[in-house]
Amino acid sequence: MASRDLLFLYFLFFGSIAPAAPVAVQDTSVVPLVQHLFEAASFNRAGETARAVARLEAMSPDEHRKAIDAILDRRKRHANGQPSHSDDIRWSPPLVRALAALEMEFALAARTSQRRDANAAAAHMSAGSALYQSLARSSGEHETSAPRWYLAMGLEDLADGRFEAADRLLLPACRDLTPYPPLLLACGTVHETISAFPYDAGGTVRHSGGWSTESSSRPLEDIPRARAARQRELKAARTFFERASAADPADTQAPLRLANVRMRQGSGKDAAALLERLLARAGVPKRDVYLAQLFLGRAHEQHGRFEDAAAAYDAAIATIPTQSALLARAHNAQRRGNASEAATFVERATASGSTDDPWWAYRFGQYWLARDIYIGLRTEARQ
């Protein structure tokens, strides 16, 4: 979306067209406008939204202004929980949902535009969340739409390696929105991934606590600070994974990631116990089984149980014969003094040609869910 359009949309919804006294607008003019914008935004958020805005701009100024003022006013009053005027349009839940989704689409457009206008995106998301919350207040039902929008956008950030953006988006959502297990899982993943960043290159500001390794006059003091920062990240990740696991005991990612965190906190035995319980469950997705076996191997090695580790790595290779598992097994063989076996596993790894290794995607979280989450939210908004 062109920045001019984004700016227009921003002002459209946040005040440059100042709402006067409530204007009575019939359903026939407001609802189609909302629907039109929403459809345009959700089907092809950049080009179509820009065209929809252009159509809005082509309306007569009075007609346009009245419609926008009406939407703005009603949205604000509705979001604030105020009763409707008697002459209002029927502010039905589907309309609120569509408008909330529209706000989220605008936020998405702002986030993915070249300017990556985080402020505009945050404002739209805040407005959208308020609308969704108003739905929950009126229906008394558990409303997960807002957390799902945050989740999908955060997963996209993770998938693109924009860990800092994911951090800024997801963590406030986990703090402020209704607890939603997949969102808690994603927040834990952000902490887990950031904790694995090197501190001498590419860390985030929060991750490094704001200190600079370049300018420090006593740079070796960075070491205890980096250790402390990493422990904070791991502790936060652990908390989120435990909350996610408690909220959704059937989930398999939370215990898997919790085990990895416990291992990295030096509690290999806790990690092994978690992983063994996970592997004993039925219906665990194959990718999670593979990762659990791989992690179990590392947890065993942490305690010098190299034979058990070899068995775990062999199981991982049998589940998905990836390069990571084969190299882990080769390293295990080398540690046990079998150089020839190590070379054989490395030869298998280099010859495997495997391109689907769940370990390679691990730090990016469950990014593949984003697309289906968007589809679900848009479908609900159109109903």
Add this chain to the structure above:
Amino acid sequence: MTRLGVLIVLVTATYLSAPPQTRFRSGADAVQVDVEVRQGAVPITGLTTEDFELRDSKVVQQIQVVAIERVPVSLLLALDTSGSVRGVLLEQLKAASRGAIGALRDDDHAGLMTFSQRIGRPAAPTRDRATLYRAIDLLQADGSTALRDAVFAATALRERAPGRVILLVFTDGLDTMSWLDSTAVVNAALRSDMVIYAVSSTRARQAVDRAKFDAEPELFPGSFLEALAERTGGEVLHITQGAQLAPAFARIVSAFKSRYLLTYSPRNVPASGWHPIDVTLTRRTGTVTARRGYYR
């Protein structure tokens, strides 16, 4: 030949293609150490056994010395072919690799490994230059960087390479994908007898970065290559542009060819564990570069 641990070589009948005065054999567990001696940037050649003193675990050992140019060498190239290498840099990397292989003697071997997030082995160690050049021509760049996994794979495949082995690693980025951590890979390198050189286009590391790496390798991995090179007796060359690749590769091959191979049967040292090695010159000045020790 069977290797126990890293450097311990069970040499039951080792004949080296050296001049008669330096030919030797050993019937015991023997340790071989590659040593480079320089005066400034210039390699010192023509040294003999009497010029060196080697201490294993602080105990002076009786050594035999042979110029490494008399010993068959395998050059393993481990090349970063992640997405950031795409384009001109990849072509410069190919040219540098061809040049390095071309500088080897006819009876030397060379092998080719590549790494992005995937580790490939386009050519196992061979003397067949045509095969190697074809493999180099076919290189493509894409994906992320699994530097540590690649270095580990190379150390494990040392088992399959004949003669003395030099690993030459090129990378232009930081590791983002490896399963193995820095400590595991550095230890694996110490268990092999390879000498590791690296050419890196990431910024040169300062001593303080190295100190951080030694204290917390997973938190401060930026000096990973420096640690590998120093502990295996090699060197890291930092470049700022792709045009410097070919001279850097050539310098490394030249440096390796002018090294010495010190061989000794350890005496009066602990039977197992880490054995620190210290090599000095007895009759002249110069800078000695050798691995810091070995596991037994």
